[in-house]
Amino acid sequence: MEANELNKEPIEGTNVNADANSNDPKDLSHKLNVPELPMEESEAYPEDHDIPDQDNVAGDEVDDTPQKTVTEDYSTFGRAELTKALRTLIRENQAASIRDEVETIKQHFDKATAELDEEAKAKFVESGEPVELYVSQPDQLQKEFSTLLFEYRNKRDEERQSLEQIKERNLALKYEVIEGIKDLINRQESLDHTFQEFRALQQRWREIGPVPQSKLQDMWENYHHHVENFYNYIKINNELRDLDLKKNLEAKVELCEKAEKLILEPSPVKAFKALQKLHDLWREIGPVPRDKKDEIWERFKDATNKINARQQEHFESLKNQLKKNLEAKIELCEKAEAIANAEINSPRDWEQKSKELIDLQQIWKTIGFAPKKENNQVYERFRKACDSFFNNKRDFFKHYKEDQQNNLQLKTELCIQAEAMKDSTDWKKATDEYVRIQKRWKEIGPVPRKQSDAIWKRFREACDHFFARKKSFFENIDSEQFVNLKAKEAILKELSEFELQEDNDKSFKALQDFQRRWAEIGFVPLKEKDRINQEFRNLINQKFDRLNLDELEKNLHKFRNKLDNWKSTNQFEEKIGQERNKIMLKLRQLESDIVVWENNIGFFAKTKNSDALIRDFKHKIENGKRNMELLNKKLDMIEEML
Secondary structure: OOHHHHHHOOOOOOEOOOOOOOOOHHHHOOOOEEOOEOOOHHHOOOHHHOOOOOOOOOOOOOOOOOOOOOOOOHHHOOHHHHHHHHHHHHHHOOHHHOHHHHHHHHHHHHHHHHHHHHHHHHHHHHOOOOHHHOOOOOOHHHHHHHHHHHHHHHHHHHHHHHHHHHHHHHHHHHHHHHHHHHHHOOOOOOHHHHHHHHHHHHHHHHHOOOOOHHHHHHHHHHHHHHHHHHHHHHOOOHHHHHHHHHHHHHHHHHHHHHHHHHOOOOOHHHHHHHHHHHHHHHHHOOOOOHHHHHHHHHHHHHHHHHHHHHHHHHHHHHHHHHHHHHHHHHHHHHHHHHHHHOOOOOHHHHHHHHHHHHHHHHHHHHOOOOOHHHHHHHHHHHHHHHHHHHHHHHHHHHHHHHHHHHHHHHHHHHHHHHHHHOOOOOHHHHHHHHHHHHHHHHHOOOOOHHHHHHHHHHHHHHHHHHHHHHHHHHHHHHHHHHHHHHHHHHHHHHHHHOOOOOOHHHHHHHHHHHHHHHHHOOOOOHHHHHHHHHHHHHHHHHHHHHOOOOHHHHHHHHHHHHHHHHHOOOOHHHHHHHHHHHHHHHHHHHHHHHHHHHHHHHHHOOOOOOHHHHHHHHHHHHHHHHHHHHHHHHHHHHHHHO
């Protein structure tokens, strides 16, 4: 065998930047690296694709440890049985080998716990408590189960630490093998014995387990360098060398075929992991015939590149998806923060916003993981907004209950007022008061749900009792008012046909009798009141105007007629009060004017040619005194009616 041929062949195939037996998560974060095409550091796969397991433990590593097959049907187990099964698994097995089975148990335990929690929540709501005040409390089994999961993770971490220590020991052992190969060159023993010892060292090399990832490249280069030196030293004969090269070629052809089958593997991750193992085997196989060396290597490298390309596309796609997930989660955070910061003042609004936030939480669950660096941060941001909202809601309903008790007291007092007036016959005053307390009732906020119907029924019964009595009363009044209308229309007809007599006194008394009879008739329907009163007032004033009476008497009779018309209205007191104030104001003004006019007369009496001015002021003073007399008599009439 010509040892220098080994220098022309790549280092036993493609150098994989990951140990096939390694549990390091970075084993899946670098593509295969061939010597002819070295991979730049920037081409390495990002570590963001490390997907946490169902426990959401950041940084869980990809583990090739064979998993224990899940043989038990845990769906039939109770929570206590699931806890016992988990304890047995942890105590009797390696943590790395039971990951799938632990996850299965956890899913069933969480499902059973959620069902119990829903039952507890339903009972809590049935007791009359608001659902938003319900707080889930872990029971003893949950605490025990969580403790076992913590024990499992600690055990898993310890095993990983132990594995790293083993890798360091394996590295030292492999360098001992390399030193053994170096030492063979200086041996004086027979070629056969030396070659057998070399084969033994190679076998020992294969039996030693994985080594640290960072030391892998240097170790293999060191190993192959000294293997080549050994072949050069022993100058193995061509026949033995050709036989060895042929066997190596057959082994590498078989590896090429397996690698080409992996191209069709549906899962890029599984194909990549399997390819790592093929590259480990390729390294261990020695050189092949020179004329086949490039051909076989290109074939294996071509399959490797295709699998690498699929792996690269897979993780690029995964990286893009992680970024989209982050953007979606940030958007949900912003919506949750907007809800948490909103000013909410009513239970209905709180319930509406709670539903919106719960919908956001459901959407959150459907979104996958974000990049590892941001995943925990964005989750903490979303949880902080949710916690803030529900804490504020809890505080609101705490004070809301106190307000409800105060509202109950206020509404009880309104019920007492309503019940006290329900038999009143002062329809106007009582109606106004009922309108006032009904308006006040609406202004008062809600009362506790248990008393809401009862307090409303009590208030409604008192109001209905009064307004039912009022309706019955005014239904009878309507028929009476219609009769009164007929009576007043008859008086109008009689008054229109009345002819004044030559004797003014008799006519005056007759007109006064018309006024008396008109005033004695009660109320008429409201829609006819203004019309009928205006017709009577116009007609009676016409009759008085035709009497030979002085203006003072005519004014007084018209004023009395106006007062009598006011008495038939509900605003009599208001109108007569306004009229009284108006008359008083006019009297004060006239008194002031008369004083001014009298002073002016004294002033102008001392001047020449002032007779006309003095006569004018005297005339004003006389008219003012007559008007004062009329106004005073009107005040007397008002006082008689009050």
